[in-house]
Amino acid sequence: MKRYSGFSLLKNALSYHENWQKVWRNPTPKKDYDVVIVGGGGHGLATAYYLAKVHGITNVAVVEKGYLGGGNTARNTTIIRSNYLWDEAAQLYELSLKLWEGLSQELNYNVMFSQRGVLNLGHNLQDMRDIERRVNANRLNGIDGEVVTPQRIKEIAPLINISPESRYPILGASWQPRGGTARHDAVAWGYARGADALGVDMIQQTEVTGIRRAGGAVVGVETSNGFIGARKVACVTAGNSGVVAAMAGLRLPIESRPLQALVSEPIKPCLDTVVMSNAVHGYISQSDKGDLVIGAGVDSYNGYGQRGSFHVVEHTVQAICELFPAFSRVSMNRQWGGIVDTCPDACPIISKTSVEGLYFNCGWGTGGFKATPGSGYVFADTVANDRPHALAEAFNLDRFNTGALIDEHGAAGVAH
Amino acid sequence: MLLIYCPNCLEHREEEEFSYGGEAHIARPLNPETLSDTQWADYLFFRKNPRGIHHEMWYHATGCRRYFNATRNTVTYEILETYQVGTQPQITGTDA
Ligand SMILES: Cc1cc2nc3c(=O)[nH]c(=O)nc-3n(C[C@H](O)[C@H](O)[C@H](O)COP(=O)(O)OP(=O)(O)OC[C@H]3O[C@@H](n4cnc5c(N)ncnc54)[C@H](O)[C@@H]3O)c2cc1C
Numbered sequence: 001m002k003r004y005s006g007f008s009l010l011k012n013a014l015s016y017h018e019n020w021q022k023v024w025r026n027p028t029p030k031k032d033y034d035v036v037i038v039g040g041g042g043h044g045l046a047t048a049y050y051l052a053k054v055h056g057i058t059n060v061a062v063v064e065k066g067y068l069g070g071g072n073t074a075r076n077t078t079i080i081r082s083n084y085l086w087d088e089a090a091q092l093y094e095l096s097l098k099l100w101e102g103l104s105q106e107l108n109y110n111v112m113f114s115q116r117g118v119l120n121l122g123h124n125l126q127d128m129r130d131i132e133r134r135v136n137a138n139r140l141n142g143i144d145g146e147v148v149t150p151q152r153i154k155e156i157a158p159l160i161n162i163s164p165e166s167r168y169p170i171l172g173a174s175w176q177p178r179g180g181t182a183r184h185d186a187v188a189w190g191y192a193r194g195a196d197a198l199g200v201d202m203i204q205q206t207e208v209t210g211i212r213r214a215g216g217a218v219v220g221v222e223t224s225n226g227f228i229g230a231r232k233v234a235c236v237t238a239g240n241s242g243v244v245a246a247m248a249g250l251r252l253p254i255e256s257r258p259l260q261a262l263v264s265e266p267i268k269p270c271l272d273t274v275v276m277s278n279a280v281h282g283y284i285s286q287s288d289k290g291d292l293v294i295g296a297g298v299d300s301y302n303g304y305g306q307r308g309s310f311h312v313v314e315h316t317v318q319a320i321c322e323l324f325p326a327f328s329r330v331s332m333n334r335q336w337g338g339i340v341d342t343c344p345d346a347c348p349i350i351s352k353t354s355v356e357g358l359y360f361n362c363g364w365g366t367g368g369f370k371a372t373p374g375s376g377y378v379f380a381d382t383v384a385n386d387r388p389h390a391l392a393e394a395f396n397l398d399r400f401n402t403g404a405l406i407d408e409h410g411a412a413g414v415a416h
Numbered sequence: 417m418l419l420i421y422c423p424n425c426l427e428h429r430e431e432e433e434f435s436y437g438g439e440a441h442i443a444r445p446l447n448p449e450t451l452s453d454t455q456w457a458d459y460l461f462f463r464k465n466p467r468g469i470h471h472e473m474w475y476h477a478t479g480c481r482r483y484f485n486a487t488r489n490t491v492t493y494e495i496l497e498t499y500q501v502g503t504q505p506q507i508t509g510t511d512a
């Protein structure tokens with residue numbers, strides 16, 4: 001892999017940028033692999049990278065039915081934070097946040113991680129009590145956070161409307177300065193490039209259609225391009241996880257729902273932080289290109305169609321106009337949906353299964369982008385050693401039988 | 417926006433009048449005290465979540481305020497039929 005640097009930019013400029021090395025190879029699949037990863041989203045690619053980098057397992061393929069990073073990784077609003085309530089979740093998301101902080105250097109790829117801070121607004125007394133509780137819990141876990149007043153919110157985001165006369169007045173917020181955003185594609189591409197350089201094969205346009213087993217253990221995957229043998233199969237397929245689990249006769253406590261987002265026309269810089277509100281169902285940031293990036297609430301019904309209902313978007317835009325009256329004049333450019341894998345306790349499943357050599361990493365629902373590095377890290381460790389990583393243990397599939405759920409609806413909920 | 421035919425009000429109404437009630441035809445356990453943890457988990461948390469035909473409950477919140485069932489394709493979102501709670505669907509299968 002040729003490293004990117006100021007010097008390489010200069011050198012390639014001399015040849016009119018026509019000789020840049022391909023970011024990854026496009027190999028034909030081998031007969032078999034030590035590990036086949038199903039799903040080439042950010043989580044699958046991060047898993048591949050850490051398998052190769054940390055565990056030295058390089059005979060790995062990532063099998064993706066579309067193109068790399070084209071699923072929810074491409075469709076999300078890229079909010080990153082780690083201020084979750086419960087210890088288990090907070091530690092997992094905080095591991096992720098720490099990895100984000102060094103990720104561009106680690107991957108030699110600019111993932112445009114921008115720690116512009118995240119505000120979670122409170123609009124009523126109960127919101128504020130929950131925020132106080134969550135921030136206190138965060139601080140006990142060594143995670144940065146403060147409870148801020150409306151005046152302080154106004155300093156951070158001057159365009160916001162803190163009038164007590166508004167329909168849902170802002171009473172305060174939690175503020176995590178280390179939170180922020182990153183460039184979604186870059187994360188997928190950076191991990192793919194890093195994994196490819198270590199020998200991992202990226203197999204695109206290849207759908208997994210079956211999981212072949214023999215004597216209770218996995219032996220490979222059937223795909224639209226034929227059988228690929230594997231000693232271990234790690235599934236990271238977000239909204240399609242239930243469908244993939246059924247291929248191995250397994251069930252997951254997951255429901256797949258549309259989640260929508262939209263972006264405006266690019267405008268001058270006016271919002272240099274992330275503002276989220278669970279209560280009014282909206283969250284917003286501004287990309288480096290200038291577009292306002294707005295996320296909606298999740299649609300209520302199950303679906304796989306990668307689109308949702310218009311009134312959900314309308315509702316969100318109403319909330320945004322209420323929070324930022326100035327944005328009522330901004331035109332929206334594009335709107336889309338992704339299919340998110342919602343779990344009963346709003347927490348992921350990172351787990352071995354009853355089939356030997358078959359692992360699942362799913363259930364991230366509306367908020368897994370922020371977890372991409374940490375998720376890949378602990379999942380790679382789980383797959384490599386065939387036992388849960390310490391931070392993944394609580395997220396096993398069996399918790400739905402034992403009742404040891406990790407209720408993060410407050411911190412995850414509709415927000416990301 | 418889905419247009420949903422309410423089998424009680426006998427007309428198509430906009431999705432905003434309804435709320436989604438999840439998978440239909442889940443029977444409440446008759447002898448809860450004899451259920452194993454796995455059976456409880458199954459009843460509480462595990463849903464079919466199919467890609468294709470899905471039988472589901474809807475609640476007509478701003479209309480008749482009653483639940484009914486619908487058969488919907490979860491890929492095209494087309495609603496193939498709506499029917500009363502306690503009756504069986506005409507359309508079954510799993511095709512996407
Ligand atoms: C509108 C929206 C906004 C969001 N906003 C945020 C946010 O602000 N912050 C945040 O943290 N999270 C957010 N999320 C959630 C986040 O996008 C996801 O949790 C995360 O990207 C999941 O990553 P993944 O790699 O697991 O899934 P994906 O990127 O969806 O990757 C899964 C891949 O598996 C592939 N696949 C599926 N089935 C098969 C098969 N049979 N064979 C081969 N390949 C298959 C798919 O094609 C896909 O590429 C948002 C999601 C949406 C939809």
Ligand SMILES: [Zn+2]
Nearest residue numbers: 422425476480
């Ligand atoms: Zn009705």
